[in-house]
Amino acid sequence: MEGTSFLPLLRVAICGGTHGNEMSGVYMVKEMQRQKVERAGSFSVTTVLTNPRATDACKRYIDTDLNRCFTNTLLSTPITDSTPYELRRAHELNSQLGPKGSEEAVDLICDIHNTTANMGLCLIFYSLDWVPLHIYKYLQSKITSVPVRAVQLDIPMAEAFSLEAVGKHGFAMEIGPQPNGVVRADIFNIVKEARDLTIEWVQLFNSGSTFEGGEVEAFTFMKSIDYPRDPTTSEITAAIHPELQDNDFKLLRPGDPIFLSFSGETVKYEGEETYPFFVNECAYYEKKIAFHLAQKVTLTLPSINVK
Amino acid sequence: MEGTSFLPLLRVAICGGTHGNEMSGVYMVKEMQRQKVERAGSFSVTTVLTNPRATDACKRYIDTDLNRCFTNTLLSTPITDSTPYELRRAHELNSQLGPKGSEEAVDLICDIHNTTANMGLCLIFYSLDWVPLHIYKYLQSKITSVPVRAVQLDIPMAEAFSLEAVGKHGFAMEIGPQPNGVVRADIFNIVKEARDLTIEWVQLFNSGSTFEGGEVEAFTFMKSIDYPRDPTTSEITAAIHPELQDNDFKLLRPGDPIFLSFSGETVKYEGEETYPFFVNECAYYEKKIAFHLAQKVTLTLPSINVK
Numbered sequence: 001m002e003g004t005s006f007l008p009l010l011r012v013a014i015c016g017g018t019h020g021n022e023m024s025g026v027y028m029v030k031e032m033q034r035q036k037v038e039r040a041g042s043f044s045v046t047t048v049l050t051n052p053r054a055t056d057a058c059k060r061y062i063d064t065d066l067n068r069c070f071t072n073t074l075l076s077t078p079i080t081d082s083t084p085y086e087l088r089r090a091h092e093l094n095s096q097l098g099p100k101g102s103e104e105a106v107d108l109i110c111d112i113h114n115t116t117a118n119m120g121l122c123l124i125f126y127s128l129d130w131v132p133l134h135i136y137k138y139l140q141s142k143i144t145s146v147p148v149r150a151v152q153l154d155i156p157m158a159e160a161f162s163l164e165a166v167g168k169h170g171f172a173m174e175i176g177p178q179p180n181g182v183v184r185a186d187i188f189n190i191v192k193e194a195r196d197l198t199i200e201w202v203q204l205f206n207s208g209s210t211f212e213g214g215e216v217e218a219f220t221f222m223k224s225i226d227y228p229r230d231p232t233t234s235e236i237t238a239a240i241h242p243e244l245q246d247n248d249f250k251l252l253r254p255g256d257p258i259f260l261s262f263s264g265e266t267v268k269y270e271g272e273e274t275y276p277f278f279v280n281e282c283a284y285y286e287k288k289i290a291f292h293l294a295q296k297v298t299l300t301l302p303s304i305n306v307k
Numbered sequence: 308m309e310g311t312s313f314l315p316l317l318r319v320a321i322c323g324g325t326h327g328n329e330m331s332g333v334y335m336v337k338e339m340q341r342q343k344v345e346r347a348g349s350f351s352v353t354t355v356l357t358n359p360r361a362t363d364a365c366k367r368y369i370d371t372d373l374n375r376c377f378t379n380t381l382l383s384t385p386i387t388d389s390t391p392y393e394l395r396r397a398h399e400l401n402s403q404l405g406p407k408g409s410e411e412a413v414d415l416i417c418d419i420h421n422t423t424a425n426m427g428l429c430l431i432f433y434s435l436d437w438v439p440l441h442i443y444k445y446l447q448s449k450i451t452s453v454p455v456r457a458v459q460l461d462i463p464m465a466e467a468f469s470l471e472a473v474g475k476h477g478f479a480m481e482i483g484p485q486p487n488g489v490v491r492a493d494i495f496n497i498v499k500e501a502r503d504l505t506i507e508w509v510q511l512f513n514s515g516s517t518f519e520g521g522e523v524e525a526f527t528f529m530k531s532i533d534y535p536r537d538p539t540t541s542e543i544t545a546a547i548h549p550e551l552q553d554n555d556f557k558l559l560r561p562g563d564p565i566f567l568s569f570s571g572e573t574v575k576y577e578g579e580e581t582y583p584f585f586v587n588e589c590a591y592y593e594k595k596i597a598f599h600l601a602q603k604v605t606l607t608l609p610s611i612n613v614k
Contacts, residue, residue, distance in 0.1 A: 030542060031569040058592075116486045179423045179486030181589040185546040185567040235337060239492040260492040262338040282488040285365075 001213055001300060004130055005307040008206045009107040009169070013046040013097050014195065016112045018067050018163050019283070020054025023183040024175055024191045025112030040199045042206040046106065050093055050163060053085060058181050060283050061086055067111075070165050072158040075100060098166040101157065108132075109167030110198055112191055115176035116282040117291075118246040120147035121190055124172040126160045127152075130304050132171040134211045136218075137301065138201045139194055146190050149249055150218040151277065151294065177246070180282050205306055213303040219249065219275055219294035226288045228259055228267060237261050240280045240290060248277045252293070259290070308520055310610040311437055315513045316414040316476070320353040320404050321502065323419045325374050325470050326590070327361025330490040331482055331498045332419030347506045349513040353413065357400055357470060360392060365488050367590050368393055374418075377472050379465040382407060405473040408464065415439075416474030417505055419498055422483035423589040424598075425553040427454035428497055431479040433467045434459075437611050438476040441518045443525075444608065445508045446501055453497050456556055457525040458584065458601065484553070487589050512613055520610040526556065526582055526601035533595045535566055535574060544568050547587045547597060555584045559600075566597070 014032065016025020032047045039045060049055060051066050063084035069075075074087060075094050098105045108131065121143065125132045133150070140148040151174075157165060164170030173194055178187045205211065227236040238259035239245075244252070252258070252274050259267035271293075278284060279291040321339065323332020339354045346352060356362060358373050370391035376382075381394060382401050405412045415438065428450065432439045440457070447455040458481075464472060471477030480501055485494045512518065534543040545566035546552075551559070559565070559581050566574035578600075585591060586598040 027543075027546075027569055031544075034537070034544075035570070116489050177486075179484075179489075179589055181487065181592065182423050182587055183543075183546045184552060184587065185549050186552065188546055188569065189549075189567075230341070236334075236490075237338075237341075239334075239490045239495055242492050242496075245491060245493065260496075262334055262495065263342070280489055280491065282486055285488065 001302045003210070003213070003303040003305065005305055006131060007107075008042065008306050009131070009202050010043050010206075011046065011106040012040070012043055012108045012110070012199075012202060013048060013106045013167065014110050014112070015048045015050050015163060017049045017051050017055040018111055019060045019113060020051050020056070021058050021060055021180040022112075022114035022178075023181065024114050024178065024188050026055050027183050027188065028112055028191055028195065041203045043107075043202060045199070046097070048093070048096070050111070051086065051089060060180070066090060067162045069161065070094070070100065070163055071161050072100070093163065094166055100166045106167045107169060108202065109164045109170035110195070111163045111170070111172045113172050113174045114178045114180070114187065115174055115278060116179060117248050117277065117279045118177045119174060119248045119277060120149065120176070121194055122149045122151055122174040122277070124151045124153065124174055125170065126155055126157060126165060128299070129169055130301055131169040133216060133299065133301055134304055135171070135198055135201050137214065137216050138211070139197050140216070142197050143190070143193060145193075147249070150216065152218045152220050152297075154220055205304075208306055210303055210305040213301045216299050216301060218297055218299050219277060220297055222274060222293045222295055224289040224292050225258070227290045228261065236285075238267060241266060244276065244279060244291070246279070248279045249275050252276050308607060308609045310517070310520070310612065312612055312614040313438060314414075314614050315349065316438070316509050317350050317513075318353065318413040319347070319350050319415045319417070319506075319509060320355055320413045320474065321417050321419070322355045322357050322470060324359070324362040325357045325418055326367045326420060327358050327363070328365050328367055328487040329419075329421035329485075330488065331421050331485065331495050333362050334490050334495065335419055335498055335502065348510045350414075350509060352506070353404070355400070355403070357418070358393065358396060367487070373397060374470060375468045377401070377407065377470055378468050379407070400470065401473055407473045413474045414476060415509065416471045416477035417502070418470045418477070418479045420479055420481045421485045421487070421494065422481055422585060423486060424555050424584065424586045425484045426481060426555045426584060427456065427483070428501055429456045429458055429481040429584070431458045431460065431481055432477065433462055433464060433472060435606070436476055437608055439478040440523060440606065440608055441611055442478065442505055442508050444521065444523050445518070446504050447523070449504050450497070450500060452500075454556070457523065459525045459527050459604075459606075461527055512611075515613055517610055517612040520608045523606050523608060525604055525606050526584060527604055529581060529600045529602055531596040531599050532565070534597045535568060543592070545574060548573060551583065551586060551598070553586070555586045556582050559583050
């Protein structure tokens, strides 16, 4: 596989609070702003508390999920008096960090998220972009305290709905388990380590280091599974089974228990072998998602360096 | 110590959703209502979803913390158009399950709560009431999957602010760790075991069993500790230290680390030996409480039986 070159990454944005109750990103951005971090060697660092009203309210969002607002369609919808707060905010962020898909967009966006699922450190990105994939490979080689994994969403950039899609390159950094509204030092320290290593990688890249190609493992989204529900009330009637709880990214086989009903019955998995993730994520109850299922794929990266 | 007699416990209330995002109680009450549980042998069982609007919104509360509304003063404040929803609801619950301090009150209230703190199963009650203390002793002798502890609040009944104070006897059942808005099967199963054992105890008590006296250990509230804060913005600048996180009820000694600042400095505990609890409880951030401190006491119970 031939090596690939990219322009230097001169403008990096580190974002948090896109979901206002995911506290690692909120406190990381506030701490960096307190310390007035604006540069790292060869590049500028912009820190953005992306959903300040939701952060103040310690809620995921005020009107609608900000991290679903960055599709080309929504970013080109005119703003009116009845536009939800988060869509208005998405337009502002697109002006500040984008516009999405343009030459003016920042070079790299890292958006920090938390999950109540036991996902360790998980990078999420769209398509096959070698820059975040190489950052992933670098983080995986350096971080030993927690598993480092990647989820790739196979969605065209026009339909990419989350903040990191506004940058020329970008990824979401998802860390868990951490309850919403709570900051845990152990999780915060993993975010700090991942942030420092990302900055280190960009510095090495800009200064001419070649990052060797190779294989990395990633998970690709297949589908979502809802909770069992009462047919009359639509209320959920079961929780994630203890054998699945906290076992994100562990192979799930047909016949494995997935739910334990409140009255004590076990529900078993039917289907092909797969890898569950976002298992018992708090925010997905309202989306009717108990967990996602993924396939494991091996990606072959080219070596990359700066143009 | 002489034995003590109590009238039979003919009306028991099992409550959940007092905080609408603490899901063990919400789903326990909904499941018992689905199964139409209304009696257990010698006594009636009333199940109450106590804060339905907060439960629907999956929030702790709508206007104000319902579980601080049951003081005699607040329960005798006239209701007006501007009365907060939860205070209105407290009056309704006082009519349904009380009135507090009267002969008409239900005999026993068990109110189910969750915490993000690693508190295991913790019974909370006011004063020295031998009925909940004997239930505590019974649960402690039967439950092996998780530590069972008790916190005693030394507050006169007139000022007792939480729902269980409305019954002739009562206790809050606090179980964690569980994130707000999430139901975990392992935690739900502990609640179910504790509920079943409470019902079993009441049946044994009503049918004439004598419960032998003896010593039990409990924790009494001393004071609360706030997070370190930025003097200008009042924002918190540290998280609970990893050595304290998840170590509720473990002896804290002078010099032990209690906070780790976002910039990496450790804050050490100064003061007498004590036992922290509600360590990193989500709902206490807004109350400016990082954790509570307790003293450990030994309580001597008399034997009790039915009159």
